[in-house]
Amino acid sequence: MxxxxxxxxxxxxxxxxxxxxxxxxxxxxxxxxxxxxxxxxxxxxxxxxxxxxxxxxxxxxxxxxxxxxxxxxxxxxxxxxxxxxxxxxxxxxxxxxxVPDPTAVGLTHDFLRQNLLPGGFFVDATCGNGGDTEFLCRLAGPGGRVLALDLQQQAVDNTNARLAAAGLSDIGRAVQADHANLAQLVEAGSADCVVFNFGYLPGADHSLFTTPKSSLPAVEAALAALRPGGILAACLYSGGPNGDGEKNALLEFFRALPIREYTVLVCEFANWAPTAPLPCFVRKKGW
Amino acid sequence: MxxxxxxxxxxxxxxxxxxxxxxxxxxxxxxxxxxxxxxxxxxxxxxxxxxxxxxxxxxxxxxxxxxxxxxxxxxxxxxxxxxxxxxxxxxxxxxxxxVPDPTAVGLTHDFLRQNLLPGGFFVDATCGNGGDTEFLCRLAGPGGRVLALDLQQQAVDNTNARLAAAGLSDIGRAVQADHANLAQLVEAGSADCVVFNFGYLPGADHSLFTTPKSSLPAVEAALAALRPGGILAACLYSGGPNGDGEKNALLEFFRALPIREYTVLVCEFANWAPTAPLPCFVRKKGW
Missing domain, CATH: 3.40.630.30 (Gcn5-related N-acetyltransferase (GNAT))
Structure with a gap:
């Protein structure tokens, strides 16, 4: 047949x-x-x-x-x-x-698409294979600008190659940096969004993962980098070698953010395993 | 000045x-x-x-x-x-x-807008003042159909008046019914979405609220009413006279839904009070 x-x-x-x-x-x-x-x-x-x-x-x-x-x-x-x-x-x-099943990546992109305008300045603080960076470049458009960071030079090279292949090099650029040093690279109050993927990236080298020691300062720096109305999007990955220590530390930090300054949204895949990716969104108020 | x-x-x-x-x-x-x-x-x-x-x-x-x-x-x-x-x-x-601060209603509408197509059959199982019904009618468009239910005749009248004023009476209609009897009104496998607001509705009469006794059967009937790919959207309101018993019962039900048949998403306003509205989405798989 x-x-x-x-x-x-x-x-x-x-x-x-x-x-x-x-x-x-x-x-x-x-x-x-x-x-x-x-x-x-x-x-x-x-x-x-x-x-x-x-x-x-x-x-x-x-x-x-x-x-x-x-x-x-x-x-x-x-x-x-x-x-x-x-x-x-x-x-x-x-x-x-x-309609495809909801996924952490799809949900994050939907949220950003709904809350960001072309022409903005977007930061991908953990670019990995550059998927989010490419998405942000398309969202920013020719009038916008995207800065991508990664600790691993290989990830930076992959991302820049991906942007070049997609004709997006004029909009976005990846540089090698620890996201904990975000404040040195992004002026306070300048970013429309900062995007993180915490933990190990599915499909990537699982022996490399982020830890609260660098991720908590990175998130604090990201909040300072946001302009009023800006969005921090952080997808928390747990399980495997890095366990859930970082996830819990970041959740505790997000939950404690003052309601007058921020709105925090945590989107849980509630019938998946406890290690399911956990998309979190923080919106900075200001006016 | x-x-x-x-x-x-x-x-x-x-x-x-x-x-x-x-x-x-x-x-x-x-x-x-x-x-x-x-x-x-x-x-x-x-x-x-x-x-x-x-x-x-x-x-x-x-x-x-x-x-x-x-x-x-x-x-x-x-x-x-x-x-x-x-x-x-x-x-x-x-x-x-x-960009306005995220709200439970805004988040729910964004999610539905992203997952539903014009021409569908949408159900508002707790129409209240008709805000969601009107939204669903506009989303359904002239080729679609919206059925709205409410236990209170006053809510039904208000909703129908609202639809008439908005020129949407050909698309949507409210009828007086207990949402626990949803299965008698909506054919199994026919609905693209079913929308609920559980608890008391802010701004409405707080002495009237839904209870697990009718809301659990209503949610089960709603899942049966969905076609494959369909969405159940339920916003859980707690606090006040009805406490959090219903919220916890529904959350427990949602969390136990089998992963092969449903994707459950619970979106928490994580730095608000524990009584903050809790938007939940259930997507029925099928193909």
Whole structure:
């Protein structure tokens, strides 16, 4: 059993026999799946599911956000197939809108996107592989500026290479520095945001991790670096070799911040393991 | 001392003497404040602050989101004035971007806006004064549908009147019902979101509040009502006559939801009082 794509057509073969097909046209932000058909002789054997899964896979239905519309008849089997794949009725069509599961990174980017304007000055205090730095550069736009720090020269090089490849070198730049020395690099009251990832970075070298000894001074310096209305975003990673000492120290610090000067938001993935990443946001008041 | 607005000009008078002025032009999404001037004889006495505060107040600088640009000279006094009001240097101008402090309602609306599409079916399970219902109707748009419930007939009437006044009656409708009976009103697997406000509603009659006896069955029914990918948003209010029993019961329920079927996010205002509103989000997986 295999599916062959010919332009806008997906063809399902069993050996050399065509047993199903689906045409597939991109429309606006979504995909329109029409003329979905399985040879009646081969129905109720999982062929329809196999074909639909391949079509969805091929058109991004399992990664990131996606929107699909499916045209089907009205038989109970067709209804069951649509529902199995997360489609729900929408007028004459079936609609499937996939929104990715919330993640710590996605949540942080959503929050920053909603609270920052192009043209700002953004700081990535722990740039690692440069993912957040690139995101901040795109948010800052040509009129903005992004400064990225990392203790490891390799991370700095990777980030600068990533920015260059993305054509963002005029906006952002990574330099080798301990984030505890943030105050020497960023003028007080100048930053619209400072972003941290604390602990070890998933997928990176787990023998290297941040510790409260440098992260507490770094967070204090970051708050001083923020202008009124600015945002500190800190994702706390715990577990593994660094345990949860740093997470608890930072949480205690955040919780004790005076309510007249700061709003602190801690977003917990409450049915995940206690070591789940913990996105925290601190907004500096001022006017 | 008083400020008089004449068209685009703000004039500061001390008795009948003109001692300052500021012109003020709306540009794009922001305001451009130019030719800010205080009579040298009257400087360093707080007149500049008084004028600037009135100009900002008059142009929405203290409510909601706002963006102002200010043209100033380069004297230390002018710099200090700009910084005092939250402006920061942006090229030749000073820029002041006010983003409102995060609130439970704002956070919930941001999350829903980011996870729901127009054309969906949204449920407001505790409509109260109809604020969330109206928000959901605008999000659903003409192709969508919103069902609102409340135990109190007065709340239902208020909500329907509000929707009518806003021209949203074709999209949303409130009916009198206990949210514990949600399953009788909403077909399983049909809703893109269900929104709750638990506890007493700030500003409303505090002798009326929800209890775990009806709220736990309501939440279970809401999860069954969601289609795959759908969102349950529940803001937990505690303190006052209802204490924190319901909040703790719901939190315990949310935390125990199986990770393979749901993602639970609990967003805590971590430096506020323990009775601060607690926005919770549950996303139903499925594909």
């Amino acid at each position: 295999r599916v062959i794509r010919e332009g806008e057509e997906f063809l399902l073969y069993k050996e050399k026999l065509l047993v199903g097909r689906c045409s597939c046209v991109q429309q606006g932000e979504g995909w329109q799946l029409a003329s979905f058909w399985v040879d009646p002789a081969w129905r109720r054997k999982g062929y329809g599911s196999f074909l639909l899964r391949q079509v969805l896979k091929s058109t991004g239905g399992y990664t990131g956000e996606s929107l699909h519309f499916l045209t089907l008849g009205e038989s109970p089997a067709e209804k069951a197939l649509a529902e199995k794949f997360g489609f729900s009725p929408a007028g004459n069509l079936w609609r499937r809108h996939r | 008083r400020v008089i607005r004449e068209g685009e000009e703000f004039l500061l008078y001390k008795e009948k003497l003109l001692v300052g002025r500021c012109s003020c032009v709306q540009q794009g999404e922001g305001w451009q404040l130019a030719s800010f001037w205080v009579d040298p004889a009257w400087r360093r006495k707080g007149y500049g602050s008084f004028l600037l505060r009135q100009v900002l107040k008059s142009t929405g600088g203290y409510t909601g989101e706002s963006l102002h640009f200010l043209t100033l000279g380069e004297s230390p006094a002018e710099k200090a004035l700009a910084e005092k009001f939250g402006f920061s240097p942006a090229g030749n101008l000073w820029r002041r971007h006010r």
